[in-house]
Amino acid sequence: MGKSHIVYGIHAVLEAIRSGKELERIILKKEFSGPALGEILKYCREHQVPYQLVPPVRLDKITSKNHQGVIAFLSEISYQPIEQIVPQLFEEGQTPFFLVLDHITDVRNFGSIARTAECAGVHALIVPEKGSALINADAIKTSSGALHTINVCRVPSLVNTLKFLKDSGIMLYAASEKGTHLYTEVDFSKPTAIVIGSEGRGISTEILRLCHSQIRIPVLGKISSLNAAVATGIILYEKVRQQLAALPAPEK
Numbered sequence: 001m002g003k004s005h006i007v008y009g010i011h012a013v014l015e016a017i018r019s020g021k022e023l024e025r026i027i028l029k030k031e032f033s034g035p036a037l038g039e040i041l042k043y044c045r046e047h048q049v050p051y052q053l054v055p056p057v058r059l060d061k062i063t064s065k066n067h068q069g070v071i072a073f074l075s076e077i078s079y080q081p082i083e084q085i086v087p088q089l090f091e092e093g094q095t096p097f098f099l100v101l102d103h104i105t106d107v108r109n110f111g112s113i114a115r116t117a118e119c120a121g122v123h124a125l126i127v128p129e130k131g132s133a134l135i136n137a138d139a140i141k142t143s144s145g146a147l148h149t150i151n152v153c154r155v156p157s158l159v160n161t162l163k164f165l166k167d168s169g170i171m172l173y174a175a176s177e178k179g180t181h182l183y184t185e186v187d188f189s190k191p192t193a194i195v196i197g198s199e200g201r202g203i204s205t206e207i208l209r210l211c212h213s214q215i216r217i218p219v220l221g222k223i224s225s226l227n228a229a230v231a232t233g234i235i236l237y238e239k240v241r242q243q244l245a246a247l248p249a250p251e252k
Contacts, residue, residue, distance in 0.1 A: 005074045005136070008059075008067035010036045017043045022075040024134060026051040029059055029069035040070065048079075048129045048156050076135050082153040082161060085124050086168050096170055097239065098124050098193040102158060102203050103131040104228060110135075111142025112229040113196070118146035120236035121243075126153045126161060126193070162210045165193050172211040174203050175235055177225045179216030186215055188239035189246065196232050199225070 007016045014036060016023065026040060030053045044051045059067050082098075089096045099122045104110050110133035117125055132154070133139060140147050155161040166172055170191040175183070186192075195211060197203035208214065217226060217234055226234070 005076070006062065006071055007074060008063050008065060008071045010068045010070055013070050013072045014039060016072055016074070022078055023047070023049050024073040024075040024136075025049060026070065026072045027059060027062075028053050029056045030054065031056075032069045036070075048154050050130045073134070073136075076137065076140055077147055077152055079154045080124065080151045082124065082126060082155060083164070085151060085153065086165070086170070089123060090168075094123070095189065096168075096191040096193075097122055097188075098126055098165065098170070099232070099236070100126045100158065100162065100193055100195040101132065102195055102197045102207060103128065103201060104196065104198055105131065105133050107133045107136065107139045108142045109133070109227070109229050111139040111147065113232050114139070114143040114150060114152075115146040116229070116233045116236055118143075118150040120233075120240050122150065122236065124151035124153050126155060126158070128158050129154055129156045158204075159206055159210065162193070162195075162207060166210065166212075174208050174211040174214045175216070175231055176203060176208070176214040177216055177219070179214035181213055181215050183215045183217055183235045183238055186213070186238070188242045192239070194232075194235055196228055199228050 007013050013026070017040065026044060026049060028040070028051060032053070041051070043049065056069070059069065059071055062071055086096060099117050101110070101113065104113065114125060135147055135152070162172055170193050172193050172195065173186055174195045195203055195207060217231055219225065
C-alpha cells in the first residue's frame with residue numbers, strides 16, 4: 001500500500017477516526033500509552049478494525065516521518081454489515097448467496113476470488129477481521145475493480161457469523177478435498193454460503209463442524225488440491241450453471 005494511503009501521528013489518526021474515515025488496520029508501538037490509546041482501541045472494537053502492537057522498528061520501516069507510535073491504513077473500500085444484507089435480500093425476494101473466505105491472506109488470490117464472485121452473482125464476500133488479505137491497491141487491481149462493486153463484510157468472528165447465517169436459514173457448504181459430496185450434487189437454488197479455506201491451513205475444525213456438508217472437486221492428477229481461487233471459480237460457476245438451467249426455455 002502506498003504512502004498516500006497511510007495516516008501517521010496521534011492527532012492525525014484521531015482526526016481520521018473522528019471524521020468517519022474507514023480504516024483497514026492500525027498498528028501501534030508496544031509502548032504506546034495515554035488517553036489516545038483508549039479512543040483508538042474503542043474505535044477498533046466498534047468498527048471491527050484489526051490492530052497490532054509492534055516494535056517501533058516496524059513503524060519506522062513504513063515511514064521515516066514522526067509517526068509518534070501510531071500508523072493507520074486507510075481502507076480502499078467501505079465494508080458492509082452482514083446483519084443488514086441478509087434480511088434485505090430476503091425482503092427483496094432474492095435467494096442469498098455468500099462466499100466466506102477463511103484466512104485467505106494472499107492479496108492477488110483474494111482479488112482474483114473477488115472478481116470471480118462478482119461475475120457469478122455472489123451477494124457478499126465475508127472475511128474475518130484478523131487473518132485476511134489487506135484490501136489494498138493490488139487487491140483492487142487484481143479484482144479488476146470488483147471489490148468496488150461487490151459487498152465485503154468484515155466480521156470479528158467467522159464462527160458467530162456462520163451461526164447467524166445458519167439461524168437465518170442459509171445452507172453452509174465447506175469446500176474440502178475430504179468432502180463427502182461432489183460440488184455438483186449440491187442444490188444451489190437454496191440460500192447458500194460457500195466456505196473456502198486457505199491453501200496452507202484449510203478451513204478450521206470449528207467451522208467445518210458448523211457446515212451442513214463438506215463438498216469436494218474431483219482431482220485426477222497427483223496433486224491433491226486446487227488453488228483456492230481456481231476451486232472457488234469451479235464451485236461458483238456450478239451455481240451459475242444450475243441457475244441458468246432452471247430458467248424457462250426460450251420460445252422457438
